[in-house]
Amino acid sequence: MxxxxxxxxxxxxxxxxxxxxxxxxxxxxxxxxxxxxxxxxxxxxxxxxxxxxxxxxxxxxxxxxxxxxxxxxxxxxxxxxxxxxxxxxxxxxxxxxxxxxxxxxxxxxxxxxxxxxxxxxxxxxxxxxxxxxxxxxxxxxxxxxxxxxxxxxxxxxxxxxxxxxxxxxxxxxxxxxxxxxxxxxxxxxxxxxxxxxxxxxxxxxxxxxxxxxxxxxxxxxxxxxxxxxxxxxxxxxxxxxxxxxxxxxxxxxxxxxxxxxxxxxxxxxxxxxxxxxAHFNTINTVSFDHPDPSIFTVLTSASDTPGVANLDFVIFPPRWMVAENTFRPPWFHRNMMSEFMGLIHGEYDAKAEGFLPGGASLHNCMSPHGPDAETFDKASNAELKPQYLADTLAFMFESRYVYHPTEAALATEYRQRDYVDVWSTLRSNFTPEQR
Incomplete structure:
Protein backbone atom coordinates (compact mmCIF):
# COMPACT_ATOMS: atom_id res chain seq x y z
CA MET A 1 0.00 0.00 0.00
CA ALA A 278 -13.13 20.82 13.67
CA HIS A 279 -15.44 20.98 10.63
CA PHE A 280 -18.54 20.68 12.83
CA ASN A 281 -20.68 23.82 12.46
CA THR A 282 -21.75 24.42 16.04
CA ILE A 283 -25.21 25.82 16.69
CA ASN A 284 -25.76 27.58 20.02
CA THR A 285 -28.04 30.11 21.72
CA VAL A 286 -27.54 33.83 21.03
CA SER A 287 -30.13 34.95 23.57
CA PHE A 288 -30.65 33.02 26.82
CA ASP A 289 -30.61 29.53 28.37
CA HIS A 290 -28.35 26.57 27.74
CA PRO A 291 -29.68 24.39 24.85
CA ASP A 292 -30.20 20.65 25.05
CA PRO A 293 -27.07 18.64 24.09
CA SER A 294 -28.92 17.13 21.13
CA ILE A 295 -28.04 20.26 19.16
CA PHE A 296 -24.42 19.05 19.16
CA THR A 297 -25.18 15.69 17.49
CA VAL A 298 -22.63 14.60 14.87
CA LEU A 299 -23.99 11.12 14.08
CA THR A 300 -27.04 9.18 15.20
CA SER A 301 -28.26 5.58 15.12
CA ALA A 302 -32.04 5.29 15.00
CA SER A 303 -34.04 2.88 17.16
CA ASP A 304 -37.52 1.49 16.49
CA THR A 305 -39.00 4.55 18.24
CA PRO A 306 -38.86 7.74 16.15
CA GLY A 307 -36.87 10.47 17.88
CA VAL A 308 -35.38 8.12 20.49
CA ALA A 309 -31.86 7.16 19.49
CA ASN A 310 -30.13 3.84 19.84
CA LEU A 311 -27.01 6.03 19.87
CA ASP A 312 -26.28 9.73 19.56
CA PHE A 313 -22.65 10.74 19.13
CA VAL A 314 -22.53 14.26 20.53
CA ILE A 315 -19.55 16.62 20.84
CA PHE A 316 -18.86 19.76 22.87
CA PRO A 317 -16.30 21.60 20.74
CA PRO A 318 -14.71 25.06 21.01
CA ARG A 319 -17.51 27.64 20.82
CA TRP A 320 -18.70 31.08 21.85
CA MET A 321 -20.81 31.44 24.98
CA VAL A 322 -22.94 34.59 24.82
CA ALA A 323 -26.20 33.74 26.63
CA GLU A 324 -27.47 36.57 28.83
CA ASN A 325 -28.94 36.19 32.34
CA THR A 326 -28.12 32.49 32.07
CA PHE A 327 -26.32 29.77 34.00
CA ARG A 328 -24.03 28.88 31.11
CA PRO A 329 -22.64 25.42 31.96
CA PRO A 330 -24.95 22.40 31.62
CA TRP A 331 -27.63 22.60 34.27
CA PHE A 332 -28.41 19.93 36.85
CA HIS A 333 -30.46 17.28 35.09
CA ARG A 334 -31.91 13.77 35.09
CA ASN A 335 -32.39 12.13 31.71
CA MET A 336 -34.31 9.27 30.19
CA MET A 337 -31.25 8.79 27.96
CA SER A 338 -28.07 7.33 29.48
CA GLU A 339 -24.80 9.19 28.97
CA PHE A 340 -21.22 7.98 28.62
CA MET A 341 -18.88 10.95 28.32
CA GLY A 342 -15.21 11.25 27.38
CA LEU A 343 -12.74 14.12 27.09
CA ILE A 344 -10.36 14.33 24.13
CA HIS A 345 -8.42 17.41 25.22
CA GLY A 346 -8.66 20.51 27.39
CA GLU A 347 -11.31 21.02 30.07
CA TYR A 348 -15.04 20.40 30.20
CA ASP A 349 -16.98 23.45 31.33
CA ALA A 350 -19.21 21.56 33.79
CA LYS A 351 -16.33 20.17 35.87
CA ALA A 352 -13.60 22.06 37.75
CA GLU A 353 -11.25 19.10 38.17
CA GLY A 354 -11.11 15.31 38.09
CA PHE A 355 -12.42 14.89 34.54
CA LEU A 356 -9.20 14.41 32.60
CA PRO A 357 -8.39 13.94 28.89
CA GLY A 358 -8.63 10.20 28.32
CA GLY A 359 -10.97 9.80 31.29
CA ALA A 360 -14.68 8.99 31.22
CA SER A 361 -17.91 9.35 33.16
CA LEU A 362 -21.15 7.39 33.14
CA HIS A 363 -24.55 8.77 34.16
CA ASN A 364 -27.33 6.24 33.64
CA CYS A 365 -31.03 6.77 33.09
CA MET A 366 -32.52 9.19 35.66
CA SER A 367 -29.32 9.38 37.73
CA PRO A 368 -28.86 13.04 38.70
CA HIS A 369 -25.76 14.86 37.52
CA GLY A 370 -24.51 18.31 36.55
CA PRO A 371 -21.83 20.84 37.49
CA ASP A 372 -19.72 20.20 40.55
CA ALA A 373 -19.90 22.58 43.49
CA GLU A 374 -16.94 24.72 42.43
CA THR A 375 -18.26 25.14 38.89
CA PHE A 376 -21.75 26.00 40.16
CA ASP A 377 -20.42 28.73 42.44
CA LYS A 378 -18.17 30.18 39.76
CA ALA A 379 -20.82 30.18 37.01
CA SER A 380 -23.49 31.62 39.32
CA ASN A 381 -21.36 34.67 40.00
CA ALA A 382 -19.54 35.08 36.67
CA GLU A 383 -19.62 38.32 34.67
CA LEU A 384 -21.70 37.37 31.63
CA LYS A 385 -19.63 38.81 28.84
CA PRO A 386 -19.00 36.91 25.57
CA GLN A 387 -16.55 34.10 26.22
CA TYR A 388 -14.83 31.79 23.77
CA LEU A 389 -14.21 28.26 25.06
CA ALA A 390 -11.05 27.47 23.12
CA ASP A 391 -9.31 24.56 24.82
CA THR A 392 -12.05 21.94 25.00
CA LEU A 393 -13.33 18.91 23.11
CA ALA A 394 -15.60 16.50 24.96
CA PHE A 395 -18.10 13.97 23.60
CA MET A 396 -21.00 11.74 24.62
CA PHE A 397 -22.20 8.31 23.56
CA GLU A 398 -25.85 8.86 24.50
CA SER A 399 -28.27 5.94 24.31
CA ARG A 400 -31.88 5.07 25.13
CA TYR A 401 -30.66 1.85 26.78
CA VAL A 402 -29.20 1.64 30.30
CA TYR A 403 -25.45 1.02 30.39
CA HIS A 404 -24.21 -2.05 32.28
CA PRO A 405 -20.62 -1.49 33.47
CA THR A 406 -18.39 -4.55 33.23
CA GLU A 407 -16.81 -6.16 36.27
CA ALA A 408 -13.37 -5.16 35.00
CA ALA A 409 -14.38 -1.50 34.63
CA LEU A 410 -15.88 -1.44 38.13
CA ALA A 411 -12.80 -3.07 39.64
CA THR A 412 -10.08 -1.18 37.78
CA GLU A 413 -7.73 0.87 39.91
CA TYR A 414 -8.28 4.03 37.86
CA ARG A 415 -11.99 4.21 38.65
CA GLN A 416 -12.76 7.22 40.87
CA ARG A 417 -14.70 5.68 43.72
CA ASP A 418 -15.26 9.05 45.39
CA TYR A 419 -16.76 10.73 42.31
CA VAL A 420 -20.11 11.36 43.99
CA ASP A 421 -18.34 13.65 46.49
CA VAL A 422 -17.92 16.41 43.89
CA TRP A 423 -21.49 17.45 44.74
CA SER A 424 -21.21 16.96 48.53
CA THR A 425 -20.58 20.63 49.35
CA LEU A 426 -23.67 21.93 47.53
CA ARG A 427 -25.76 23.54 50.28
CA SER A 428 -29.18 25.10 50.51
CA ASN A 429 -29.22 28.76 49.45
CA PHE A 430 -32.96 29.06 50.11
CA THR A 431 -34.01 32.50 51.43
CA PRO A 432 -37.82 32.60 51.69
CA GLU A 433 -37.73 36.08 53.30
CA GLN A 434 -36.29 37.70 50.14
CA ARG A 435 -36.75 37.27 46.42
Whole structure:
Protein backbone atom coordinates (compact mmCIF):
# COMPACT_ATOMS: atom_id res chain seq x y z
CA MET A 1 0.00 0.00 0.00
CA UNK A 2 1.19 3.51 -0.77
CA UNK A 3 2.50 5.80 1.98
CA UNK A 4 0.53 8.77 0.65
CA UNK A 5 -3.13 8.44 1.59
CA UNK A 6 -5.90 9.64 -0.69
CA UNK A 7 -9.56 10.10 0.12
CA UNK A 8 -12.95 10.50 -1.51
CA UNK A 9 -15.34 13.07 -0.05
CA UNK A 10 -18.95 12.64 1.02
CA UNK A 11 -21.04 10.78 3.56
CA UNK A 12 -21.98 7.34 2.24
CA UNK A 13 -21.70 8.33 -1.38
CA UNK A 14 -21.54 5.58 -3.96
CA UNK A 15 -17.82 5.54 -4.66
CA UNK A 16 -15.91 3.78 -7.43
CA UNK A 17 -12.16 3.36 -6.99
CA UNK A 18 -9.47 1.12 -8.45
CA UNK A 19 -5.77 0.69 -7.74
CA UNK A 20 -5.14 -0.78 -11.22
CA UNK A 21 -6.71 0.63 -14.41
CA UNK A 22 -9.66 -1.43 -15.60
CA UNK A 23 -9.98 -3.46 -12.40
CA UNK A 24 -13.60 -2.33 -12.01
CA UNK A 25 -16.00 -4.05 -14.41
CA UNK A 26 -18.17 -1.82 -16.59
CA UNK A 27 -21.93 -2.17 -16.73
CA UNK A 28 -22.22 -5.06 -14.27
CA UNK A 29 -21.01 -6.19 -10.86
CA UNK A 30 -20.01 -9.83 -11.34
CA UNK A 31 -18.75 -10.65 -14.84
CA UNK A 32 -17.99 -14.22 -15.82
CA UNK A 33 -14.29 -13.39 -15.55
CA UNK A 34 -12.98 -10.34 -13.68
CA UNK A 35 -10.02 -8.32 -14.93
CA UNK A 36 -6.55 -9.33 -13.70
CA UNK A 37 -7.97 -12.68 -12.53
CA UNK A 38 -9.67 -11.03 -9.56
CA UNK A 39 -12.62 -12.42 -7.59
CA UNK A 40 -15.85 -10.44 -7.19
CA UNK A 41 -17.26 -10.38 -3.65
CA UNK A 42 -20.21 -8.41 -2.28
CA UNK A 43 -20.20 -7.04 1.28
CA UNK A 44 -23.64 -5.96 2.53
CA UNK A 45 -24.39 -3.89 5.61
CA UNK A 46 -28.18 -4.05 5.34
CA UNK A 47 -30.86 -6.50 4.36
CA UNK A 48 -31.04 -7.07 0.60
CA UNK A 49 -34.60 -5.71 0.61
CA UNK A 50 -33.89 -2.54 2.60
CA UNK A 51 -35.25 0.64 0.97
CA UNK A 52 -32.87 2.06 -1.62
CA UNK A 53 -31.83 5.04 0.54
CA UNK A 54 -30.97 2.64 3.40
CA UNK A 55 -29.43 -0.14 1.33
CA UNK A 56 -25.74 -0.50 2.13
CA UNK A 57 -23.42 -2.66 0.06
CA UNK A 58 -20.11 -2.61 -1.77
CA UNK A 59 -18.58 -4.84 -4.43
CA UNK A 60 -14.96 -5.81 -3.80
CA UNK A 61 -12.60 -7.09 -6.49
CA UNK A 62 -9.91 -8.97 -4.66
CA UNK A 63 -6.97 -11.26 -5.27
CA UNK A 64 -8.45 -14.08 -3.16
CA UNK A 65 -12.03 -14.40 -1.87
CA UNK A 66 -12.61 -14.19 1.88
CA UNK A 67 -13.56 -17.87 2.11
CA UNK A 68 -9.89 -18.86 1.69
CA UNK A 69 -9.16 -19.41 5.39
CA UNK A 70 -8.99 -22.13 8.02
CA UNK A 71 -11.81 -23.07 10.41
CA UNK A 72 -12.55 -20.58 13.19
CA UNK A 73 -11.49 -21.60 16.69
CA UNK A 74 -12.41 -19.85 19.96
CA UNK A 75 -9.90 -17.30 21.22
CA UNK A 76 -9.89 -16.39 24.90
CA UNK A 77 -10.40 -12.71 25.68
CA UNK A 78 -11.64 -11.64 29.11
CA UNK A 79 -11.38 -7.86 28.62
CA UNK A 80 -13.91 -7.33 25.81
CA UNK A 81 -17.61 -7.94 26.42
CA UNK A 82 -20.90 -7.66 24.53
CA UNK A 83 -24.46 -7.20 25.74
CA UNK A 84 -26.40 -8.67 27.34
CA UNK A 85 -24.25 -9.25 30.42
CA UNK A 86 -25.14 -11.87 33.04
CA UNK A 87 -23.61 -9.73 35.78
CA UNK A 88 -23.16 -7.27 37.34
CA UNK A 89 -26.53 -5.56 37.40
CA UNK A 90 -26.87 -2.05 36.00
CA UNK A 91 -25.95 0.59 38.57
CA UNK A 92 -27.66 3.99 39.14
CA UNK A 93 -24.54 5.46 40.78
CA UNK A 94 -22.65 8.19 38.96
CA UNK A 95 -19.27 6.82 37.86
CA UNK A 96 -16.01 8.30 36.62
CA UNK A 97 -12.65 6.94 35.53
CA UNK A 98 -9.18 8.43 35.14
CA UNK A 99 -7.42 7.84 31.80
CA UNK A 100 -6.46 4.23 31.16
CA UNK A 101 -2.72 3.79 31.77
CA UNK A 102 -0.51 3.15 28.77
CA UNK A 103 0.91 -0.39 28.68
CA UNK A 104 4.44 -1.19 29.81
CA UNK A 105 4.69 -4.46 27.88
CA UNK A 106 4.32 -4.76 24.08
CA UNK A 107 0.54 -4.62 23.48
CA UNK A 108 -1.34 -4.38 20.20
CA UNK A 109 -4.81 -2.94 19.62
CA UNK A 110 -6.71 -6.19 20.23
CA UNK A 111 -4.94 -6.94 23.50
CA UNK A 112 -5.24 -3.29 24.55
CA UNK A 113 -9.05 -3.20 24.39
CA UNK A 114 -11.13 -2.98 27.58
CA UNK A 115 -14.93 -2.81 27.71
CA UNK A 116 -16.28 -0.16 30.08
CA UNK A 117 -20.01 -0.73 29.60
CA UNK A 118 -22.59 -2.27 27.28
CA UNK A 119 -26.34 -1.98 26.76
CA UNK A 120 -29.13 -3.41 24.63
CA UNK A 121 -28.73 -6.81 23.02
CA UNK A 122 -26.16 -7.33 20.28
CA UNK A 123 -27.96 -10.47 19.09
CA UNK A 124 -31.10 -8.42 18.53
CA UNK A 125 -29.06 -5.63 16.93
CA UNK A 126 -29.88 -3.05 19.59
CA UNK A 127 -27.64 -1.01 21.87
CA UNK A 128 -23.92 -0.33 21.98
CA UNK A 129 -20.70 -1.35 23.66
CA UNK A 130 -18.22 1.24 24.95
CA UNK A 131 -14.54 0.32 24.98
CA UNK A 132 -11.27 2.09 25.66
CA UNK A 133 -8.01 1.14 23.99
CA UNK A 134 -4.37 1.66 24.91
CA UNK A 135 -1.59 0.05 22.87
CA UNK A 136 2.05 0.55 21.93
CA UNK A 137 2.61 -2.09 19.23
CA UNK A 138 1.41 -2.26 15.63
CA UNK A 139 -0.73 -5.10 14.35
CA UNK A 140 1.46 -6.76 11.71
CA UNK A 141 0.44 -10.41 11.36
CA UNK A 142 -3.02 -10.06 12.95
CA UNK A 143 -6.19 -8.64 11.44
CA UNK A 144 -9.58 -8.02 13.03
CA UNK A 145 -13.27 -7.59 12.28
CA UNK A 146 -16.44 -7.54 14.35
CA UNK A 147 -19.73 -9.05 13.21
CA UNK A 148 -21.50 -7.53 16.22
CA UNK A 149 -21.51 -3.89 15.10
CA UNK A 150 -19.75 -0.98 13.47
CA UNK A 151 -16.85 0.61 15.36
CA UNK A 152 -16.67 4.36 15.96
CA UNK A 153 -13.09 5.35 16.86
CA UNK A 154 -12.43 8.49 18.94
CA UNK A 155 -8.64 8.88 19.34
CA UNK A 156 -7.46 10.78 22.39
CA UNK A 157 -3.69 10.26 22.35
CA UNK A 158 -1.64 9.44 19.28
CA UNK A 159 -2.53 9.18 15.60
CA UNK A 160 -4.04 5.93 14.31
CA UNK A 161 -3.36 4.30 10.96
CA UNK A 162 -6.31 2.06 10.06
CA UNK A 163 -5.38 -0.38 7.29
CA UNK A 164 -8.65 -1.72 5.86
CA UNK A 165 -9.86 -3.81 2.96
CA UNK A 166 -10.98 -0.58 1.29
CA UNK A 167 -7.70 1.32 1.74
CA UNK A 168 -5.94 3.18 4.53
CA UNK A 169 -7.20 5.91 6.84
CA UNK A 170 -5.05 8.04 9.14
CA UNK A 171 -7.00 9.37 12.12
CA UNK A 172 -5.56 12.17 14.25
CA UNK A 173 -6.66 13.65 17.56
CA UNK A 174 -9.80 15.64 16.95
CA UNK A 175 -10.89 13.28 14.18
CA UNK A 176 -13.13 10.21 14.29
CA UNK A 177 -13.38 7.14 12.09
CA UNK A 178 -16.05 4.50 11.51
CA UNK A 179 -15.26 0.92 10.44
CA UNK A 180 -18.47 -0.78 9.26
CA UNK A 181 -19.61 -4.13 10.62
CA UNK A 182 -17.68 -7.01 9.05
CA UNK A 183 -14.85 -4.98 7.47
CA UNK A 184 -11.37 -6.44 8.09
CA UNK A 185 -8.68 -4.09 9.30
CA UNK A 186 -5.45 -3.56 11.20
CA UNK A 187 -4.69 -0.80 13.69
CA UNK A 188 -1.24 0.73 13.73
CA UNK A 189 0.32 3.79 15.31
CA UNK A 190 0.81 6.89 13.23
CA UNK A 191 4.24 8.24 12.46
CA UNK A 192 6.38 9.20 15.48
CA UNK A 193 3.80 7.79 17.91
CA UNK A 194 5.03 5.66 20.81
CA UNK A 195 1.61 4.72 22.20
CA UNK A 196 -2.03 5.41 21.41
CA UNK A 197 -5.15 5.70 23.54
CA UNK A 198 -8.78 6.47 22.88
CA UNK A 199 -12.41 5.39 22.93
CA UNK A 200 -14.57 3.14 20.77
CA UNK A 201 -18.32 2.86 20.49
CA UNK A 202 -19.34 -0.49 19.01
CA UNK A 203 -22.78 0.16 17.61
CA UNK A 204 -24.94 -2.99 17.49
CA UNK A 205 -27.95 -1.14 16.07
CA UNK A 206 -28.72 0.56 12.78
CA UNK A 207 -25.65 2.18 11.18
CA UNK A 208 -24.98 5.75 12.26
CA UNK A 209 -26.16 8.48 9.93
CA UNK A 210 -26.31 12.26 9.86
CA UNK A 211 -29.13 13.65 12.03
CA UNK A 212 -32.05 15.49 10.51
CA UNK A 213 -31.71 19.27 10.70
CA UNK A 214 -35.38 20.14 11.18
CA UNK A 215 -35.86 23.86 11.99
CA UNK A 216 -32.10 24.45 11.66
CA UNK A 217 -32.58 24.29 7.90
CA UNK A 218 -30.27 23.11 5.16
CA UNK A 219 -26.94 23.98 6.78
CA UNK A 220 -25.26 23.35 10.10
CA UNK A 221 -23.77 20.59 12.26
CA UNK A 222 -21.75 18.06 10.21
CA UNK A 223 -21.69 18.61 6.45
CA UNK A 224 -21.75 15.46 4.26
CA UNK A 225 -18.92 16.67 2.02
CA UNK A 226 -16.46 16.76 4.96
CA UNK A 227 -16.51 12.97 5.43
CA UNK A 228 -13.69 11.05 3.77
CA UNK A 229 -13.47 7.43 2.59
CA UNK A 230 -10.25 5.77 1.37
CA UNK A 231 -9.38 5.03 -2.23
CA UNK A 232 -8.54 1.47 -3.23
CA UNK A 233 -5.12 0.13 -2.24
CA UNK A 234 -3.97 -3.45 -1.91
CA UNK A 235 -1.15 -5.72 -0.83
CA UNK A 236 -0.42 -9.13 -2.34
CA UNK A 237 1.51 -10.74 0.50
CA UNK A 238 1.72 -14.39 1.47
CA UNK A 239 2.63 -15.62 4.94
CA UNK A 240 1.19 -16.89 8.20
CA UNK A 241 -1.52 -14.48 9.32
CA UNK A 242 -4.25 -14.49 11.97
CA UNK A 243 -7.74 -13.08 11.48
CA UNK A 244 -9.54 -12.41 14.78
CA UNK A 245 -13.33 -12.18 14.57
CA UNK A 246 -15.67 -10.82 17.23
CA UNK A 247 -18.86 -12.80 16.73
CA UNK A 248 -21.85 -12.93 19.08
CA UNK A 249 -19.77 -11.53 21.91
CA UNK A 250 -16.90 -14.02 21.65
CA UNK A 251 -13.53 -13.87 19.97
CA UNK A 252 -12.66 -16.37 17.25
CA UNK A 253 -9.48 -16.87 15.26
CA UNK A 254 -8.77 -18.26 11.80
CA UNK A 255 -5.45 -18.66 9.98
CA UNK A 256 -4.72 -17.14 6.61
CA UNK A 257 -1.90 -17.80 4.16
CA UNK A 258 -2.16 -14.27 2.78
CA UNK A 259 -3.03 -10.71 3.79
CA UNK A 260 -6.80 -10.08 3.57
CA UNK A 261 -6.09 -6.48 2.49
CA UNK A 262 -5.99 -7.59 -1.14
CA UNK A 263 -8.88 -5.60 -2.62
CA UNK A 264 -7.68 -4.08 -5.90
CA UNK A 265 -10.91 -2.18 -6.65
CA UNK A 266 -14.27 -1.54 -5.07
CA UNK A 267 -17.48 0.38 -5.59
CA UNK A 268 -20.47 0.99 -3.34
CA UNK A 269 -21.68 2.95 -0.32
CA UNK A 270 -20.61 0.60 2.48
CA UNK A 271 -17.06 1.63 3.39
CA UNK A 272 -14.95 3.06 6.22
CA UNK A 273 -14.82 6.83 6.63
CA UNK A 274 -13.36 9.54 8.83
CA UNK A 275 -14.42 13.04 9.87
CA UNK A 276 -12.56 16.01 11.33
CA UNK A 277 -14.56 17.33 14.29
CA ALA A 278 -13.13 20.82 13.67
CA HIS A 279 -15.44 20.98 10.63
CA PHE A 280 -18.54 20.68 12.83
CA ASN A 281 -20.68 23.82 12.46
CA THR A 282 -21.75 24.42 16.04
CA ILE A 283 -25.21 25.82 16.69
CA ASN A 284 -25.76 27.58 20.02
CA THR A 285 -28.04 30.11 21.72
CA VAL A 286 -27.54 33.83 21.03
CA SER A 287 -30.13 34.95 23.57
CA PHE A 288 -30.65 33.02 26.82
CA ASP A 289 -30.61 29.53 28.37
CA HIS A 290 -28.35 26.57 27.74
CA PRO A 291 -29.68 24.39 24.85
CA ASP A 292 -30.20 20.65 25.05
CA PRO A 293 -27.07 18.64 24.09
CA SER A 294 -28.92 17.13 21.13
CA ILE A 295 -28.04 20.26 19.16
CA PHE A 296 -24.42 19.05 19.16
CA THR A 297 -25.18 15.69 17.49
CA VAL A 298 -22.63 14.60 14.87
CA LEU A 299 -23.99 11.12 14.08
CA THR A 300 -27.04 9.18 15.20
CA SER A 301 -28.26 5.58 15.12
CA ALA A 302 -32.04 5.29 15.00
CA SER A 303 -34.04 2.88 17.16
CA ASP A 304 -37.52 1.49 16.49
CA THR A 305 -39.00 4.55 18.24
CA PRO A 306 -38.86 7.74 16.15
CA GLY A 307 -36.87 10.47 17.88
CA VAL A 308 -35.38 8.12 20.49
CA ALA A 309 -31.86 7.16 19.49
CA ASN A 310 -30.13 3.84 19.84
CA LEU A 311 -27.01 6.03 19.87
CA ASP A 312 -26.28 9.73 19.56
CA PHE A 313 -22.65 10.74 19.13
CA VAL A 314 -22.53 14.26 20.53
CA ILE A 315 -19.55 16.62 20.84
CA PHE A 316 -18.86 19.76 22.87
CA PRO A 317 -16.30 21.60 20.74
CA PRO A 318 -14.71 25.06 21.01
CA ARG A 319 -17.51 27.64 20.82
CA TRP A 320 -18.70 31.08 21.85
CA MET A 321 -20.81 31.44 24.98
CA VAL A 322 -22.94 34.59 24.82
CA ALA A 323 -26.20 33.74 26.63
CA GLU A 324 -27.47 36.57 28.83
CA ASN A 325 -28.94 36.19 32.34
CA THR A 326 -28.12 32.49 32.07
CA PHE A 327 -26.32 29.77 34.00
CA ARG A 328 -24.03 28.88 31.11
CA PRO A 329 -22.64 25.42 31.96
CA PRO A 330 -24.95 22.40 31.62
CA TRP A 331 -27.63 22.60 34.27
CA PHE A 332 -28.41 19.93 36.85
CA HIS A 333 -30.46 17.28 35.09
CA ARG A 334 -31.91 13.77 35.09
CA ASN A 335 -32.39 12.13 31.71
CA MET A 336 -34.31 9.27 30.19
CA MET A 337 -31.25 8.79 27.96
CA SER A 338 -28.07 7.33 29.48
CA GLU A 339 -24.80 9.19 28.97
CA PHE A 340 -21.22 7.98 28.62
CA MET A 341 -18.88 10.95 28.32
CA GLY A 342 -15.21 11.25 27.38
CA LEU A 343 -12.74 14.12 27.09
CA ILE A 344 -10.36 14.33 24.13
CA HIS A 345 -8.42 17.41 25.22
CA GLY A 346 -8.66 20.51 27.39
CA GLU A 347 -11.31 21.02 30.07
CA TYR A 348 -15.04 20.40 30.20
CA ASP A 349 -16.98 23.45 31.33
CA ALA A 350 -19.21 21.56 33.79
CA LYS A 351 -16.33 20.17 35.87
CA ALA A 352 -13.60 22.06 37.75
CA GLU A 353 -11.25 19.10 38.17
CA GLY A 354 -11.11 15.31 38.09
CA PHE A 355 -12.42 14.89 34.54
CA LEU A 356 -9.20 14.41 32.60
CA PRO A 357 -8.39 13.94 28.89
CA GLY A 358 -8.63 10.20 28.32
CA GLY A 359 -10.97 9.80 31.29
CA ALA A 360 -14.68 8.99 31.22
CA SER A 361 -17.91 9.35 33.16
CA LEU A 362 -21.15 7.39 33.14
CA HIS A 363 -24.55 8.77 34.16
CA ASN A 364 -27.33 6.24 33.64
CA CYS A 365 -31.03 6.77 33.09
CA MET A 366 -32.52 9.19 35.66
CA SER A 367 -29.32 9.38 37.73
CA PRO A 368 -28.86 13.04 38.70
CA HIS A 369 -25.76 14.86 37.52
CA GLY A 370 -24.51 18.31 36.55
CA PRO A 371 -21.83 20.84 37.49
CA ASP A 372 -19.72 20.20 40.55
CA ALA A 373 -19.90 22.58 43.49
CA GLU A 374 -16.94 24.72 42.43
CA THR A 375 -18.26 25.14 38.89
CA PHE A 376 -21.75 26.00 40.16
CA ASP A 377 -20.42 28.73 42.44
CA LYS A 378 -18.17 30.18 39.76
CA ALA A 379 -20.82 30.18 37.01
CA SER A 380 -23.49 31.62 39.32
CA ASN A 381 -21.36 34.67 40.00
CA ALA A 382 -19.54 35.08 36.67
CA GLU A 383 -19.62 38.32 34.67
CA LEU A 384 -21.70 37.37 31.63
CA LYS A 385 -19.63 38.81 28.84
CA PRO A 386 -19.00 36.91 25.57
CA GLN A 387 -16.55 34.10 26.22
CA TYR A 388 -14.83 31.79 23.77
CA LEU A 389 -14.21 28.26 25.06
CA ALA A 390 -11.05 27.47 23.12
CA ASP A 391 -9.31 24.56 24.82
CA THR A 392 -12.05 21.94 25.00
CA LEU A 393 -13.33 18.91 23.11
CA ALA A 394 -15.60 16.50 24.96
CA PHE A 395 -18.10 13.97 23.60
CA MET A 396 -21.00 11.74 24.62
CA PHE A 397 -22.20 8.31 23.56
CA GLU A 398 -25.85 8.86 24.50
CA SER A 399 -28.27 5.94 24.31
CA ARG A 400 -31.88 5.07 25.13
CA TYR A 401 -30.66 1.85 26.78
CA VAL A 402 -29.20 1.64 30.30
CA TYR A 403 -25.45 1.02 30.39
CA HIS A 404 -24.21 -2.05 32.28
CA PRO A 405 -20.62 -1.49 33.47
CA THR A 406 -18.39 -4.55 33.23
CA GLU A 407 -16.81 -6.16 36.27
CA ALA A 408 -13.37 -5.16 35.00
CA ALA A 409 -14.38 -1.50 34.63
CA LEU A 410 -15.88 -1.44 38.13
CA ALA A 411 -12.80 -3.07 39.64
CA THR A 412 -10.08 -1.18 37.78
CA GLU A 413 -7.73 0.87 39.91
CA TYR A 414 -8.28 4.03 37.86
CA ARG A 415 -11.99 4.21 38.65
CA GLN A 416 -12.76 7.22 40.87
CA ARG A 417 -14.70 5.68 43.72
CA ASP A 418 -15.26 9.05 45.39
CA TYR A 419 -16.76 10.73 42.31
CA VAL A 420 -20.11 11.36 43.99
CA ASP A 421 -18.34 13.65 46.49
CA VAL A 422 -17.92 16.41 43.89
CA TRP A 423 -21.49 17.45 44.74
CA SER A 424 -21.21 16.96 48.53
CA THR A 425 -20.58 20.63 49.35
CA LEU A 426 -23.67 21.93 47.53
CA ARG A 427 -25.76 23.54 50.28
CA SER A 428 -29.18 25.10 50.51
CA ASN A 429 -29.22 28.76 49.45
CA PHE A 430 -32.96 29.06 50.11
CA THR A 431 -34.01 32.50 51.43
CA PRO A 432 -37.82 32.60 51.69
CA GLU A 433 -37.73 36.08 53.30
CA GLN A 434 -36.29 37.70 50.14
CA ARG A 435 -36.75 37.27 46.42
Missing amino acids: ADELNYQHGFRNHFSTEALPGALPEGQNSPQKCAYGLYAEQLTGSAFTAPRHQNLRSWLYRIRPSVVQSAYRPLENHQVHTSPLDKPAADPNQMRWDPAPLPDEPTDFIDGLLTIAVNGDAGAQTGVGVHVYAFNQDMTDRFFYTADGEMLFVPQLGTLRLRTEFGEIEVDNGEIAVIPRGVKFQVRKGQNVDAARGYICENYGSPVELPGLGPIGANGLANPRDFQSPVAAYEDVEGDFSLVAKFSGRFWETRLGHSPLDVVAWHGNYAPYKYNL
